[in-house]
Amino acid sequence: MPLTCQQLLTKYTAQWQTATVHPFLVQCQQGTIQTQQFNTWLTQDYHFVVNFTRFAASLIQSAPVAHLDLLLGGITALKDELNWFQAKATERHLSLDQPLQPTCQTYCGFMADLAQEPYPVKATGFWAIELAYNQGWQSHSPMPAPYTEFADRWGNAAFTTYVELLAQQANSALQNADKATQIEVEKAFLTVATLEKDFWQMAYEITQPA
Numbered sequence: 001m002p003l004t005c006q007q008l009l010t011k012y013t014a015q016w017q018t019a020t021v022h023p024f025l026v027q028c029q030q031g032t033i034q035t036q037q038f039n040t041w042l043t044q045d046y047h048f049v050v051n052f053t054r055f056a057a058s059l060i061q062s063a064p065v066a067h068l069d070l071l072l073g074g075i076t077a078l079k080d081e082l083n084w085f086q087a088k089a090t091e092r093h094l095s096l097d098q099p100l101q102p103t104c105q106t107y108c109g110f111m112a113d114l115a116q117e118p119y120p121v122k123a124t125g126f127w128a129i130e131l132a133y134n135q136g137w138q139s140h141s142p143m144p145a146p147y148t149e150f151a152d153r154w155g156n157a158a159f160t161t162y163v164e165l166l167a168q169q170a171n172s173a174l175q176n177a178d179k180a181t182q183i184e185v186e187k188a189f190l191t192v193a194t195l196e197k198d199f200w201q202m203a204y205e206i207t208q209p210a
Contacts, residue, residue, distance in 0.1 A: 019196035058115035
């Protein structure tokens with residue numbers, strides 16, 4: 001029987017919980033997150049999105065034609081997102097010219113490696129990354145200002161629909177995946193879960209100035 005995205009979520013419920021529920025998100029929802037901690041997350045997430053965009057481009061290179069429309073729409077959204085990050089940094093008087101912290105380096109390296117994997121592995125990893133953002137921010141909504149727009153950006157219904165369509169495409173790619181590929185898919189999914197947890201935690205370890 002082919003592996004599916006839902007099977008991954010069911011099999012690894014505990015691991016996925018750590019990817020989408022974290023004190024960082026809870027404190028954003030409560031309005032108690034320290035400014036320095038949020039700024040650390042913001043500047044590092046900008047670098048993450050830059051590298052995620054490159055990963056998305058690699059997905060397009062190997063995707064079947066039927067999947068291109070959705071993926072190209074995602075690229076357009078990422079273009080807007082990068083501009084939005086730059087605007088948020090300006091509002092907060094932050095420089096985005098910051099070195100990548102070790103956790104961010106690890107995540108970006110993982111995506112670079114993932115870009116070399118077969119399409120079913122890439123498609124599932126791409127879906128998992130987007131799902132983590134969607135579920136993490138959505139499950140901690142609503143949030144007070146100034147975090148409301150962050151929760152709305154990744155927790156809105158349109159983004160949820162996009163992620164659901166990504167799951168359908170990943171499932172389609174997995175239909176004929178052999179056992180070796182399925183093993184790599186599971187490894188990628190679990191790595192995303194771990195790295196998402198670590199990325200939230202990073203804000204508490206090294207902080208940017210307020």
